[in-house]
Amino acid sequence: MDNKTISVSKLQEKLNNNERVFILDVRPIDQRNEWKIEGSIHMDAYKQLNAGDDTALDLVDVPDNSTVVTVCAAGRTSLLASNLLQRKGINAYSLEG
16 A cells, blocks of 8 residues: 555645545544544544554545545554555555654
């Protein structure tokens, strides 16, 4: 996979331009309780993604014609998530930083 990433400023630009962006937070719930991106969807897939479970995001319902931006605490797990979604044919990026 490509390890496609998107910067915070580019994400903000997309949101400001009202582009269809689906933000998927894959962190454990305790981390999400510390901070979250407004409008993001949470799925605690951290353990599954890090275990290499290809079914970790099967329940995610991505809206048609949306860009998916995956989010975690450090960027590693969100890369796993975006790569998994890309393998399923979804336009997905991991948020940098």
